Each structure stands twice: as C-alpha cells, then as structure tokens.
Amino acid sequence: MHIRRAGRLDARAMADLLNEVIAIGGTTAYVDPVNADYLTARMAEDHAIWHLAEDDAGELLGFQWVSPMEGTDEFVAEIATFARAGRTGLGIGSALFEATKAACIAEGYNWIRANIRADNAGGLAYYQSRGFEDYGRIEGHRMGNGQVVDKVLKRYELR
Template sequence: MIHVRRAGPLDAGAMADLLNEVIAAGGTTAMTEPVTGKDLRDRMGRSELSVWHLAENDSGTVLGFQWIEPLTGESGRVAEIATFARVGQTGLGIGSALFDATRQAAAAAGYDWIRANIRADNAGGLAYYQSRGFEDYGRIEGYRMGNGQVVDKILKRYEL
C-alpha cells in the first residue's frame, strides 16, 4: 500500500538516495549531478511556500516524492513541480497519490496554477503530467544540461 505524507528535513537523506538513482539512470530529469541530503534540506527551506510530499510503502521504504516551490516570471502565483519515483516503480500509482496531496496543498497555499517543466524526451513524465490534467503551454528549445547534453523541454500547466 502507498502512504503519502508531508516530507520533512529528516526525510532528506532517503529522498536524496532515491533521486540519485533517478539521476544515475538518466533520461528523465535535467539534473545531472548527485545530490546530498543537505542539498535537499536546503532546498526545502528556501521558501515557506515550498511543499514536499513523500510516498512510502507499509515498511517505510520511500517510493517517490514530489515538491512544489514558488516560481517567478509567470503570471499569477505559480508553483513549479518536480516528481520523482523510485527506478522501476513507475506506473504503480505513486505519482497519482503524490499529486492528490500536492494539488490540495498548492490550493491551500494560494497558488493559482502549477507548472511542470519536462524534458521533451521523457515520454513517461510527459504522459504522467498529461494524465493529471496538465496542458501544454510552451517549450524551451536547446536547453543545455549540466553534463552538456542539449534537450528540449515542454512546459505544462495545471490550473487550480
């Protein structure tokens, strides 16, 4: 069974381990360098409007996590979202459970809409956000990642 709860600083190490697996596998995130628990704790503390959720199984193993944080430069009060599921565990309802909690938290925090910024070659990520009701609204062409790889990115929005 999948349990979703708010993530806190003590979860940062386990979330970093999961994220590092995703980064090492490649192909789904624009992040190219490993992160530490401290990196994630620092990111969690950047804004009072950041909201982090964690999905875990009955034994407490982290299955995935999702965060939103304020995004400037867009019209309205906008949250940018990031979602990560354990490698090999996609398609099991983890993302759906996380987004249910995140959507509610975003509305409660007063956001107008949520932006997803997805690599154009990440078919799974594009399908995930589309299935949650996100709609395309823009594209970033020729985004250079930290490792020098160039990808296009699709911008999607979810109205709250």
C-alpha cells in the same frame, strides 16, 4: 502506500532515490548527484511543499515537491516528481499529486507548472494524465553536463 509531508529527516532517503534516477539518466534535468543538505535547503524555501510516498515498511517509493516559479508576477508552483526506478505505474505519482494539489490550493498558488524534458516520454504522459496542458516549449536547453534537450512546458490550473 502512505502519502505524507516530507521533512528534514527524510532528506537523505530522498537524495538517494533522486541520485538513482540521475544515474539512470534520461528523465530529469538533474545531471549531478544531490545530497541531503541540498534537499533540506530546498524544503526550507518559502512556500515550498514536499510530499513523499512510502510503503507499509517505511520504504520510500517516491516524492514530489513544488516551489514558487521565479520570473513571474503570478503565484505559480513549479513541480518536480520522482519515483523509485522499477516502481512507476503503481499509482505513486497519482497519490502524490492529489496531496500536492490540495496543498497548493491551500497555499494560494494560482497554477502549477511542469517543465519536462521532451525526451522523457514517461514524465510527459504522467503530467498529461493528471490534466496538465501544454502551453510552451523551450528548444535547445543546455543542461549542466552539456547535453542539449528540448523542454515541454505544461500547466495545471488551480482556479
């Protein structure tokens, strides 16, 4: 497995992977499919950091990004992580987070926030295992499709 910075030419493969996760449901706040243009625009945001994991053949295994959290005076990275269905538990997320954490420190972020659906047991376990700590909860969050879920807020201190 190789970890590298994601770029514009990776956007289509990342959109396809994310759309598979969205179609399965239950683990992401995204409810509508995304396209490469959407991800390319997100990658171009100031202070956004994107990494991907791929195998020796170049198959995309997963990706992770951070972008600045809005509504705070602190420089906080908001994180999102996606792994190919059926490929979780293989160290993809761990490897991605090590690269993301180092890049966040270099970028000057103070801490990283994960905003996770409370019904996403895998996501909660993943961030907990990386050292994220609970610091809040959003109850009754209405998603784009009308579904109501609670969200768990976790933070990872970089300093």
